[in-house]
Amino acid sequence: MFTTTLTFSIMKNIIKLFTFPLLTIIGFNSCASIPLKIGESENNSTYTVSYLFEHDGCKVYRFYDKGNYVYFTTKGDVTSITNDSTAQRTITINKTPYE
Structure with a gap:
């Protein structure tokens, strides 16, 4: 009985030990994804716009502006994120389309 409890306790600790690093690696990988398409914008050739993905008919793009990624x-919807691991703030601007 004691051996079974000890083995179960060891297995729980091993699972905890490997779960956090695995989830951390997956999380960082999703932040640094490779864009599906890269190209200059149509109205301003100084910005390179990257098409990232599409979900439920909503396409997500990003470009780099003055040290920040703008999604x-x-x-x-528009979101600007400071390109730093110690990001100070995130600005989200929700636009409602005119009808």
Whole structure:
């Protein structure tokens, strides 16, 4: 009985030990994904716009502006993230389309 409890306790600790690093690696990998398409914007050739992915008909793009990545969608949402591991703030601007 004691051996079974000890083995179960060891297995729980091993699972905990490997779960956190695995989830951390997966999380960082998703942040540094390779864009599906890269190209200059149509109206301003100084910015390179990257098409990242599409979900439920909403396409997500990003470009680099003055040290920040700016993410935007075809639904009108815009988010600017400071390109630093000690990000000070995240600004999200939700635009409602005119009807």
